[in-house]
Amino acid sequence: MASNHEEVKLFGIVGSPFVTRVDIALNLKGVQYKLEEEKMGNFSDTLIKYNPVYKKVPVLVHNEKPISESLVILEYIDETWKQNPILPSDPYKRALARFWSKFIDDKCLNAARKVAFSLDEKEREEGYKELEVAFQFLENELKDKFFGGEEIGLVDITGVFIAFWVPILQEVIGLKLFTIEKFPKLYKWSHDFTNHQIVKEKLPNRETQLAFFKARYESLVASQ
Amino acid sequence: MASNHEEVKLFGIVGSPFVTRVDIALNLKGVQYKLEEEKMGNFSDTLIKYNPVYKKVPVLVHNEKPISESLVILEYIDETWKQNPILPSDPYKRALARFWSKFIDDKCLNAARKVAFSLDEKEREEGYKELEVAFQFLENELKDKFFGGEEIGLVDITGVFIAFWVPILQEVIGLKLFTIEKFPKLYKWSHDFTNHQIVKEKLPNRETQLAFFKARYESLVASQ
Numbered sequence: 001m002a003s004n005h006e007e008v009k010l011f012g013i014v015g016s017p018f019v020t021r022v023d024i025a026l027n028l029k030g031v032q033y034k035l036e037e038e039k040m041g042n043f044s045d046t047l048i049k050y051n052p053v054y055k056k057v058p059v060l061v062h063n064e065k066p067i068s069e070s071l072v073i074l075e076y077i078d079e080t081w082k083q084n085p086i087l088p089s090d091p092y093k094r095a096l097a098r099f100w101s102k103f104i105d106d107k108c109l110n111a112a113r114k115v116a117f118s119l120d121e122k123e124r125e126e127g128y129k130e131l132e133v134a135f136q137f138l139e140n141e142l143k144d145k146f147f148g149g150e151e152i153g154l155v156d157i158t159g160v161f162i163a164f165w166v167p168i169l170q171e172v173i174g175l176k177l178f179t180i181e182k183f184p185k186l187y188k189w190s191h192d193f194t195n196h197q198i199v200k201e202k203l204p205n206r207e208t209q210l211a212f213f214k215a216r217y218e219s220l221v222a223s224q
Numbered sequence: 225m226a227s228n229h230e231e232v233k234l235f236g237i238v239g240s241p242f243v244t245r246v247d248i249a250l251n252l253k254g255v256q257y258k259l260e261e262e263k264m265g266n267f268s269d270t271l272i273k274y275n276p277v278y279k280k281v282p283v284l285v286h287n288e289k290p291i292s293e294s295l296v297i298l299e300y301i302d303e304t305w306k307q308n309p310i311l312p313s314d315p316y317k318r319a320l321a322r323f324w325s326k327f328i329d330d331k332c333l334n335a336a337r338k339v340a341f342s343l344d345e346k347e348r349e350e351g352y353k354e355l356e357v358a359f360q361f362l363e364n365e366l367k368d369k370f371f372g373g374e375e376i377g378l379v380d381i382t383g384v385f386i387a388f389w390v391p392i393l394q395e396v397i398g399l400k401l402f403t404i405e406k407f408p409k410l411y412k413w414s415h416d417f418t419n420h421q422i423v424k425e426k427l428p429n430r431e432t433q434l435a436f437f438k439a440r441y442e443s444l445v446a447s448q
Contacts, residue, residue: 053327053361065316072322079315091303092289098296103277137277 008033011047011059013040015204015212017161018070019058023202024157025074029081071101074154086154097148100141101158107134108162115177116169116217119224128177135183138162142185145192156193163190164203172213232257235271235283237264239428239436241385242294243282247426248381249298253305295325298378310378321372324365325382331358332386339401340393340441343448352401359407362386366409369416380417387414388427396437 010026010033012019026033038047038057050059050066059066060073062080067073078086087094111134114127138159141147147155156163166178167190180187193199234250234257236243250257262271262281274283274290283290284297286304291297302310311318335358338351362383365371371379380387390402391414404411417423 053331062316067316067319067323069323069326072319072326075322076315076319079318091300092286092291094303095291095296095300098299099291099293102293102296107277 006063007061009036009061010034011036011038011044011050011061012057013038015209016057017165020160020164020202020204021070021157022058022060022073022077024152024160024199025077025086027202028084028086028152028157028198029077030083031077031081071105071158074157078154084151086148086157088148088153097154100138100147100155103134103137104155104158104162107137108159112161112166112169115175116173116213117220119220128175132177132182135162135178135186139183139186142189146189152193152196152199156189160193160199160203162186163193164206165209166190168206168209168213171210172217230287231285233260233285234258235260235262235268235274235285236281237262239433240281241389244384244388244426244428245294245381246282246284246297246301248376248384248423249301249310251426252308252310252376252381252422253301254307255301255305295329295382298381302378308375310372310381312372312377321378324362324371324379327358327361328379328382328386331361332383336385336390336393339399340397340437341444343444352399356401356406359386359402359410363407363410366413370413376417376420376423380413384417384423384427386410387417388430389433390414392430392433392437395434396441 008026008031010019010022012022012035014037023035036044036046038044043055043057047057047059048055050061051057051068054068056068058070058073059068060076061067062076067076074086087097108131111127111130114123115131118124118127144150146152147159162178170176170178178187178190194203232250232255234243234246236246236259238261247259260268260270262268267279267281271281271283272279274285275281275292278292280292282294282297283292284300285291286300291300298310311321332355335351335354338347339355342348342351368374370376371383386402394400394402402411402414418427
């Protein structure tokens with residue numbers, strides 16, 4: 001499907017875990033693309049035109065055709081560029097990959113948001129417990145080096161938020177949940193995944209992210 | 225893939241829109257399966273064993289292998305039994321089908337729940353507005369007889385909740401939102417879809433559903 005004439009654009013924001021998923025997938029496939037940088041809270045008219053429903057990034061535009069929602073984009077990328085598959089070929093394994101990928105969005109993201117950014121102590125504790133349960137499910141599910149086996153796949157890419165951002169958030173708020181003692185396999189996975197060449201090239205700068213979330217957290221605490 | 229020796233079981237509850245999605249998809253494919261009926265609020269140990277994460281129906285068990293989450297199940301069914309495709313073959317059309325299918329779960333279900341079951345008037349009004357916006361998006365998206373074109377597909381099947389249950393909920397609470405005047409194409413789709421032979425065979429009894437939601441609504445109103 002790939003040709004020299006095709007145009008691939010990614011509307012995104014540096015530091016968005018959802019955009020980073022798409023960055024990693026395109027890098028894994030070796031697809032050349034242009035990042036159209038958007039500004040948080042002040043999206044361009046073009047972005048809104050391409051994603052009128054959610055009005056958010058990422059939006060992948062392939063030969064003028066826009067696709068929104070990161071998990072939908074990942075499947076599109078895998079179906080369009082066949083090299084280095086993101087999903088397994090067996091239907092049952094594909095179903096499991098989709099299930100755990102959805103699980104990360106359903107169960108880990110909201111819980112982590114509560115832990116890191118809620119002003120309500122009860123809600124923060126609730127988020128902590130939810131995250132602990134979710135991590136345990138993932139710990140049990142991780143059988144090989146990556147969720148995708150020996151190579152990275154859909155669940156790994158979806159989980160970039162856990163691998164890269166959770167340790168940062170943890171450092172900012174002084175949490176000790178995602179540790180090598182509590183989740184040895186998941187912790188090691190986090191290290192292996194963020195150090196994978198394809199992934200590393202697409203992660204935002206750690207110090208910048210740390211500074212950003214520190215400032216955000218401090219202003220949150222100050223507002224209490 | 226289908227053989228005479230295969231065993232297909234669907235753990236479900238009659239009257240669940242999520243289970244009905246799977247019922248319709250299996251019927252469309254002509255797959256024989258056994259419905260293992262669960263009781264709401266009192267799920268069997270087998271169900272919990274098969275779906276320890278969400279502990280809910282539907283769960284499809286194909287040759288002892290369990291799959292949860294209705295949208296994941298629909299994709300599995302489409303990949304396992306190739307006849308009468310649920311998803312289009314073109315990657316971009318597949319992406320759109322996945323996008324709108326996810327949209328129904330993200331935007332319509334919660335909004336409808338708020339409208340029908342919230343005790344808070346402000347929240348009910350908020351739900352009404354959200355649902356109106358969501359229906360308008362779907363109205364604009366509907367180009368042919370069905371979302372899938374001339375045949376039913378992923379978005380239609382996911383939307384069974386809108387086609388069948390929304391009119392019932394509307395009747396119960398005396399709402400006039402989903403009408404032929406406001407959403408002519410979507411309204412006609414709702415009629416065509418629920419009268420499609422494959423779909424009709426799998427819908428629960430309308431009067432029973434009406435009575436169930438009437439009782440639920442009345443007890444809700446009485447509790448205020």
